[in-house]
Each structure stands twice: as structure tokens, then as C-alpha cells.
Amino acid sequence: MRMMTGARPAPTACIGAIDPFSKCRVPAAVPALREVNLLIKLLHATRRGSMARxxxxxxxxxxxxxxxxxxxxxxxxxxxxxxxxxxxxxxxxxxxxxxxxxxxxxxxxxxxxxxxxxxxxxxxxxxxxxxxxxxxxxxxxxxxxxxxxxxxxxxxxxxxxxxxxxxxxxxxxxxxxxxxxxxxxxxxxxxxxxxxxxxxxxxxxxxxxxxxxxxxxxxxxxxxxxxxxxxTCRQEALIDLFVEQAIAPGLRKLWSDAAMVLLEAEIPLEAVLAEFYLSGEIERTYRAMREIGPTKQWKLHSQTSQYGTMSRAQAL
Known part of the structure; x- marks a missing residue:
């Protein structure tokens, strides 16, 4: 169904580009948004097009x-x-x-x-x-x-x-x-x-x-x-499908393959489950990414962990 988008409302002081340097209010409930704002600003600087409102x-x-x-x-x-x-x-x-x-x-x-x-x-x-x-x-x-x-x-x-x-x-x-x-x-x-x-x-x-x-x-x-x-509906559908059809199955395959590697290395199944799911450590890491930002949360981890995250990602 082809549809024409109607005129959009004029931006107010708090509608507009995600810009950490603007006067747009950043909700106190999401302190990490300031850091995410900066990341998005840098991303937009590398491509054409207006920033989302x-x-x-x-x-x-x-x-x-x-x-x-x-x-x-x-x-x-x-x-x-x-x-x-x-x-x-x-x-x-x-x-x-x-x-x-x-x-x-x-x-x-x-x-x-x-x-x-x-x-x-x-x-x-x-x-x-x-x-x-x-x-x-x-x-x-x-x-x-x-x-x-x-x-x-x-x-x-x-x-x-x-x-x-x-x-x-x-x-x-x-x-x-x-x-x-x-x-x-x-x-x-x-x-x-x-x-x-x-x-x-x-x-x-x-x-x-x-x-x-x-x-x-x-x-x-x-x-x-x-x-x-x-x-737009098209944009929402694309990002939704990308997460459901690409990222989610990719993560499932990653965890499955990683578990098999550890089991072959004679790590107990109970320990693998605890490390991946039951301890809640990964969940808390993602929560910290949301609450204080993906970069600042690195400080919550050991230097060995920080080094691994930054260096190994480039090799993948």
C-alpha cells in the first residue's frame, strides 16, 4: 500500500536532531543517552541525510x-x-x-x-x-x-x-x-x-x-x-526484521558454537550454563551499556576484559 507522508509538525526545543550539544532535554532516566547522542552525531557526520527526530x-x-x-x-x-x-x-x-x-x-x-x-x-x-x-x-x-x-x-x-x-x-x-x-x-x-x-x-x-x-x-x-x-513503516520493518532474522539467529549460533568449544575443552556443562546465562553477568553488562553508555561501562571490567573486547573485535 503506497502512502504519502503528511506534513510533519515543526520541531520544538526538544524535538529535532539527537544532539548532545543542543538544549534538547536528555531524560534523567537514560543517562547513557548523552554518550549515545555523541556516537550518533559522529555516525551522521560520516553519511548524508538528516538526523532523526x-x-x-x-x-x-x-x-x-x-x-x-x-x-x-x-x-x-x-x-x-x-x-x-x-x-x-x-x-x-x-x-x-x-x-x-x-x-x-x-x-x-x-x-x-x-x-x-x-x-x-x-x-x-x-x-x-x-x-x-x-x-x-x-x-x-x-x-x-x-x-x-x-x-x-x-x-x-x-x-x-x-x-x-x-x-x-x-x-x-x-x-x-x-x-x-x-x-x-x-x-x-x-x-x-x-x-x-x-x-x-x-x-x-x-x-x-x-x-x-x-x-x-x-x-x-x-x-x-x-x-x-x-x-517510516518501511524503516521500522527493516530494522525489526534485521534484528529478528540476522542478529538474533547470529547470537544464538554464536552461543551454541561457543558452548560446544568449551564442552570439548572439558569445561563442565553446569559451568558453561552459569557463565552464559544463569549468573546474569552478561545481562548486567548490557544493562550498564544502556544506563551509563557502551564505552563507560568498560571501566566496570578488568583490563584483560577491556583489552580483549577492543582488540579481538578488530580481528573478527
Whole structure:
């Protein structure tokens, strides 16, 4: 589905390039962002193109979605968290789902749960939280036929739009709010106030209000507290697939092969499992990278470890 991106909102003091030398606020919850900002600035200095914009809470009043009916379609891991967060933000939410255990769960959680087509028919904003592999069929049979002419459709993944899996009327806004967080984390980070990062964007601005709606939904979810990055659906799909289809399997193969090398060297299996998984050391290292920065966290390790990381990486 080819879409024209609408006019973007003018940058404010805290929207714009990730720039450690600008006056743009750096969230206290992410101190490592200052170092990451510098790395990104250096990266951009080596290539053409503008730097990505970051949106925060102050950039997104809830006015654009206040008083609107918001339908969350799908009530799985992401859908449940979306519905609960948006409701807790004071907005009017209803759930559209199949007549199965997910509908029972939604009703148990206090939501008005409907058939998908019925929930869509009442909604001013439709948030699609259904799997990519069934998105095309679901949209063609249960969403597009009953969609209000001026409703906004919000995708939590860019895949279906990027690869032309869906067709929507030209009168509807199409926006992206894609959390970089698992479903339970979307809810937990909302409750503890930490927030989470998301990729957000507008694929079609048919009404002239697509950006305020996208930002309003993102803020209601808790996706702007730490800052979210502007992306197109194609960009989001590409980075998502790259992580899932290249990095994740590569890491799995790396750990598997590394374990076999150690076992052949007569290292006990229990020790291998402890070193790789059970001790939590690697998890804490990645947490330190996020909290204080990928370079500064080196100081937490021995000089032998630092030397190995810096020298061996160049040889790979």
C-alpha cells in the first residue's frame, strides 16, 4: 500500500536532531543517552541525510485523542498492555477481539469487548495489535469494511504497510506507534513511570491531524517519557526484521558454537550454563551499556576484559 507522508509538525526545543550539544532535554532516566547522542552525531557526520527526530511528553498534548473512541484490536501480550495504558491515561477505550479466551480476559479486565468489526465501526482511532501473518486478512474482512471515513488507523508494526499487505481507504490517516518493548514491559514501564522507547511516524495524513493523533496515542501509552524516534513503516520493518532474522539467529549460533568449544575443552556443562546465562553477568553488562553508555561501562571490567573486547573485535 503506497502512502504519502503528511506534513510533519515543526520541531520544538526538544524535538529535532539527537544532539548532545543542543538544549534538547536528555531524560534523567537514560543517562547513557548523552554518550549515545555523541556516537550518533559522529555516525551522521560520516553519511548524508538528516538526523532523526526525538519526541517527548511535552511535544504531545492529549487533546487530539481526548474525547475520541479508541479501539484496540487484539488482546494478546501487546494489546492488553495498550488497552490498559490508554485507559489509565483517561481515554475512552474498547476492545475488539475474537470470541475466545482473549475476549473473556478483556471483559475480566473491565473493558467493553466486541467483535472486531463492531469495535472498528465505533472508533475514531483504531489500534491494530494483531500478528503480521494475519493482518492482511483481518484488515480486509473486519477492519476496512466498517472503518469510519475519517478514522485514524494506528499500526504497532510497520510490516503490513511496508510490504503492501493491507489496503485502506484514501480518507483514513495511517500512523505508526511501534514499541521497542515486549508486551508485559509496555505495561510494567507505564506503571513504574519509566516509560519505553518506540518508533513513531505518519504514513498518510488524510485529515491533517495524523501527527497529533500519533503523538497522542504514543504519549497515552507511555512511549514518549524516555523519547521516541521518528521512523517510516518501511524503516521500522527493516530494522525489526534485521534484528529478528540476522542478529538474533547470529547470537544464538554464536552461543551454541561457543558452548560446544568449551564442552570439548572439558569445561563442565553446569559451568558453561552459569557463565552464559544463569549468573546474569552478561545481562548486567548490557544493562550498564544502556544506563551509563557502551564505552563507560568498560571501566566496570578488568583490563584483560577491556583489552580483549577492543582488540579481538578488530580481528573478527
Amino acid at each position: 526525538i519526541f517527548h511528553d511535552e511535544d504531545a498534548p492529549l487533546d487530539a485523542v481526548t474525547g475520541k473512541t479508541i479501539a484496540v484490536i487484539g488482546y494478546g501480550n501487546q494489546g492488553r498492555s495498550w488497552a490498559q495504558n490508554i485507559r489509565d491515561a483517561g481515554l475512552d477505550v474498547r476492545v475488539g477481539t475474537l470470541a475466545d479466551t482473549s475476549r473473556a480476559q478483556a471483559e475480566s479486565d473491565g473493558f467493553a469487548a466486541h467483535a472486531i468489526s463492531d469495535a472498528v465501526a465505533e472508533a475514531d482511532v483504531v489500534c491494530l495489535l494483531i500478528p503480521d501473518e494475519v493482518m492482511g486478512d483481518a484488515v480486509s474482512t473486519s477492519v476496512a469494511p466498517t472503518l469510519k471515513a475519517d478514522a485514524a488507523v494506528c499500526f504497532a508494526s510497520g510490516y503490513a504497510v511496508a510490504f503492501d499487505e493491507v489496503t485502506l481507504p484514501d480518507t483514513n490517516d495511517v500512523v505508526l506507534v511501534a514499541p521497542r518493548m515486549i508486551g508485559v514491559g509496555v505495561r510494567d514501564s507505564y506503571l513504574d513511570g519509566s516509560g519505553f522507547i518506540a518508533f513513531i511516524g505518519v504514513e498518510r495524513d488524510a485529515t491533517g491531524s495524523a501527527w497529533p493523533v500519533a503523538l497522542g496515542i504514543a504519549r497515552a501509552l507511555g512511549a514518549l517519557h524516555r523519547g521516541s524516534v521518528e521512523m
